[in-house]
Amino acid sequence: MNYDIVIGLEIHSELKTSSKIFCGCKNEFGGEPNTRCCPVCLGMPGTLPALNKRVLEYAIKAGLAMNCRIAGFSKFDRKNYFYPDMPKAYQVTQHSLPICYDGYVDIDVGYETKRIGIERIHIEEDAGKLIHSSTGQGSLIDYNRSGVPLIEIVTKPDLNSPEEAKILLETIKTILEYTEVSDCKMQEGSLRADVNLSLRPIGSNTPGVRTEMKNLNSFRAVQRAAQAEAERQARVLDSGQKVYKETRRWDDHKGESLPMRDKEEVMDYRCFPEPDLPPVYVDEDFINEIQASIPELPGMRRERYINQYGIPKYDAGLITQNKVLADIFEKASEVCGNPKLVSNWIMTEIMKRMNEEGEGILHSYLNGDNFGQILLFLDKGDITHAAAIQVIDVLLETGEEPIVIVERLNLRVQRDESLVANTIKQVVNSNPQALDDYISGKKKAFGFFMGKIMAELKGRGDPSQVKEILTKELQRYL
Ligand SMILES: [Zn+2]
Incomplete structure (x- = not known):
């Protein structure tokens, strides 16, 4: 033009x-x-x-x-x-x-x-x-x-x-x-x-x-x-x-x-x-009097998020664009103690839901406190990424406390070493073909075992723990 x-x-x-x-x-x-x-x-x-x-x-x-x-x-x-x-x-x-x-x-x-x-x-x-x-x-x-x-x-x-x-x-x-x-x-x-x-x-x-x-x-x-x-x-x-x-x-x-x-x-x-x-x-x-009643405005809040929490400018800009969302971010960061994790989850899981269902979810059962609790479970390794998403879904539907959902659906990561080791032994023994493949040098078989074991643990296994024990277990056959 x-x-x-x-x-x-x-x-x-x-x-x-x-x-x-x-x-x-x-x-x-x-x-x-x-x-x-x-x-x-x-x-x-x-x-x-x-x-x-x-x-x-x-x-x-x-x-x-x-x-x-x-x-x-x-x-x-x-x-x-x-x-x-x-x-x-x-x-x-x-x-x-x-x-x-x-x-x-x-x-x-x-x-x-x-x-x-x-x-x-x-x-x-x-x-x-x-x-x-x-x-x-x-x-x-x-x-x-x-x-x-x-x-x-x-x-x-x-x-x-x-x-x-x-x-x-x-x-x-x-x-x-x-x-x-x-x-x-x-x-x-x-x-x-x-x-x-x-x-x-x-x-x-x-x-x-x-x-x-x-x-x-x-x-x-x-x-x-x-x-x-x-x-x-x-x-x-x-x-x-x-x-x-x-x-x-x-x-x-x-x-x-x-x-x-x-x-x-x-x-x-x-x-x-x-x-x-x-x-x-x-x-x-x-x-x-009116001037004194003006709260921190979006631009100031964004700068504070960048400086205080170290989150990217882009993320800070998007989060502060919506006051309710920004309030959720702050409260959740306080509860879970990991603002970067909170910001990442807002930018992905929460934004995705806002795009699909509108801003209504910010005025539903979800709040900074329960969102922070879910992310604290995740941050401590008590639940997996997939389980955290599941807890958010259930919370939005029922309004239950995160801890209640985690216990009711039995979502805690399974770290019982003997139980995990037994499951691994059992999976390895019942898949002789994959074991032969592994022994003959086909590394893809390792991934196959991982998948089977995680499924056996109903997604609640701690991947790093499973990986470690499985490596030891397979070592015995080499
Ligand atoms: Zn009138």
Whole structure:
């Protein structure tokens, strides 16, 4: 491609406060349609909103975690539009004076660290949800989501590839999870991103015309949509035509975007100050209090894992990307005392299961304590590698303590020397052909005996012990 790609993201994240932004309704995903709303979040005439202080606190917390400056004075505006998902015909947002501004987030692209500017983070309310009938007979509206608190994180156009856009979204998701301001459940729409993208000829400083793609709700969709849009714009420019400033809808199934033909296309929002909410003043003490409540963030934790536990940067990066997983790693390392072993097992057995079954297994019976106990058995040589996998499987199913599983399934490594020696003698005697082969110099026969003996010991033999005794036993025939 003869162009540089320029991307900025607008990320919407629902805050996990217990009540909504301007009323006492429950802020919770799902529920029977229209059961979690009241005259305030339905925007009935004569009602008055009151700002939920927790919303302000969470927005500031997110801002501080993304190195933003916090506005001592901010205010709310009405963004006017007429659409059934917003019965009062305006959305309350912070258009002119956002609560956080001028921050940055560092992302890892390959072996490089790249700093992405955060232009602003502002507070706003979510709208209701339209459910369109599949038979085209009409639409239904669920206002449970009306008035759910959101923050919108607007980045500077510092991203230069679809991959960087994906990595930034992953990084921000992790920060929001660590600070516990959002649960970031993308499948439930509590984290979604708009991609603004333009192209400019390589080496040029003149920005190109940008398009916007709305409501992408997976990392994969963000990366694919950006890739497809960059290619589309390149084709348009290469053929001598113009790119138009427009909003496009990404169709993840078809893998293409189309211009939008609804409210977003021709809207002139005519923002003006919200008269029903007073401006927000934030003092230093409040900010300092919030700053003190910010936990160790993923980047810091990763560095600590590398330095303190000596695990590879790549592994540390992947483990710290998920706070629950990182907590499991730390607890298990403490219990088993061998962080490298724990990290290896997370990178293989746990990641494999997360890929197959999703993150749910991190919220199941598995925890840092029992995982650490299993690996301690393994590290001490009490159970074999295969048995450790078996214990994890059973634990995920039954929730039993590792020691109970090990005893019940009789998984302890068999080290009783006379028993092992007898088993070896018996196997050697009952396989005369293999013995002849061994005596005549066919070394493959040794492996055959090993396999037979381990099977006889039901996989519980200690391979090094078996090997040692078998060598002695065979020596007698040479
Ligand atoms: Zn309400």
